[in-house]
Amino acid sequence: MADHLVLLVEDNEVNRNMLVRRLQRAGHRVVTAGDGEAALLAMRTERPGVVLMDMNLPVKDGWTACLEAKQDAAICDIPVIALTAHAMEEDRNRALEAGCCDYATKPVDFPDLLKKLSAQLDATR
């Protein structure tokens, strides 16, 4: 098992289970959160190496969670990759403005997602 941890934030159970299984198969350790608030808590307690964050989340949406993470000195260094079914150019910009360092659209291109994960992990190592 790799030494890093991936935090997957996704409220849809079907998609969450699928991504967890695929990431684990690719050799990542994965923890999950179901909403933005839980994601921030997990970032503080688990200190993941990278966060995969859906943007349409209950309780606190992905953009807000991202902005708050950037305000928190303890977790602002953790890279966040936005993961969303909003595929328009402005959605991408909106995610990057919120402080995400990369952006992936659903349906997920899994090999591409793995590359983006590795790139973020290498950059912070």
Place this chain on the structure above:
Amino acid sequence: MRPAEAVSQLRPRLSLRGRLYLFSGAILILFAINVGTSLWGSFARNESSLAYQEAVTTAQLTAELEQNLQKQRQQILVLATLRGTTEEPLDATALDQARTDIEIIAERLRQLGGFGGEELEPYYRRLHDSTTALLGEWQQFYDNYNDQATAQDVESALSYNNTQQHLQELDQRQSFIAVQRANAIDRTITLTDQITVVGFISSIAITLALVFAMIRSTNASLTRMKQGVERFGSGDLTYRIDEQRDAGEIGDLARTFNDMSSKLQVAIEEMNTARADADSANAAKSMFLANVSHELRTPLNAIIGYSEMLQDELGDGIEIDREQFHHDLATIIFSGKQLLTLINDILDLSKIETGKMQVTREVFNPAALLVQICDALSPLLSQNNNRLVLDIDKNSMRDMNSDRGKLQQIVTNLFSNACKFTKEGDITVSASMTANTLIVAVADTGIGMTQAQQARVFEAFMQAESNTGLKYGGTGLGLAIVREFCTMLGGDITLESEPNQGSVFRVTLPAAPASAPVAA
């Protein structure tokens, strides 16, 4: 009222035409006054010259008369003296000459009588009487001259002196009247001269003043027009030219400009509204596309993700967990069906929005249809352990003339929504009919909605919360389509709901189209 307004109230408001008429009228009156005084003056001069001529003629006649009288008297006195000494008779020629002279005197007297008016009448009558008497005596003198027997008086003692005196009196009187008339005429001439001069000068002054006032008032009016049009031109369409300040054409022009401005304002507002509508329609279309894209990607994510994962797991050569594999395939199929529903809903909504959704009317029994729908959808009840309560008022139900397929889709959507958002509760489908309306209510005991959620729930792509679709499935299009269908069938849909207390969707549809009677 402010002072300026009071002043403008007092100011006579004349149209441009009125001003021109007034102006021309004033000029004409001034012109007529000038011509009148000028005519009066020349008439007075003419009269003066006539009076002068008359005075001269009468003076001449008087002088001539006097001279003739004197000459004739001297001749008579001489003849009378000669008659006393020589007794030589006069020949016929001399007598005729004397008679002619007397005739001339009488003629002159008559001529003199033609002059002078009533004033001179008594004077002339006295002169005439005495002269006629004198001439009579002289005539007699000549008639009797050759008659030796008759004693010859030249004249009666008083006759000549009387005549002389009367002549002088007439002369004096004539002179006096002539002087009087001359004075009066002089005064008239002076007066008319003065009037002419004053009239002329004041005409010039008044004309100049009128021209100035005319130019000023017209200029002020036109300046107001110009300012107004400039304001309009610069886009200030709320500005209004003061149309009360001018009457007639310029006031009309101001009103026309104001009307034009109002119309432009309305047109621009309409244009802005139309543009805003077009913009918002465009934005709505973009939003629709973005939403469609989003909604399609969500089930596709599961389909592609699970398929790839299963493919990877098969490729590993590790033994397959059959139960897990079956479950994963079920997920793929569920997502695929959800995708199909979504595509159908989008097509329906698109048809509705482009006006291509047809209403196909037929006569059917709504009670039978509702039972049929509930039977067909009963598998949905078991998903969340819900119970169906079917409450159809069989007594009131009759055949209706409507679109069977759309009613089916309406009830199906409401039913599956109720099943989706209710766990271990009751789904109640009730129906009844009034004289011309079918009422179908689908009630549940599920999660319900807040007022804010209720307000948006019939909008396309709006579920009560943006993540509801992921949790409960569904596209967010079902209720939008239901509402559109209700409207197309001439009916309505209402919603009563409270959070955690469930929801009631109540559909009312006319039993027959408005133009046709209910089919038996």
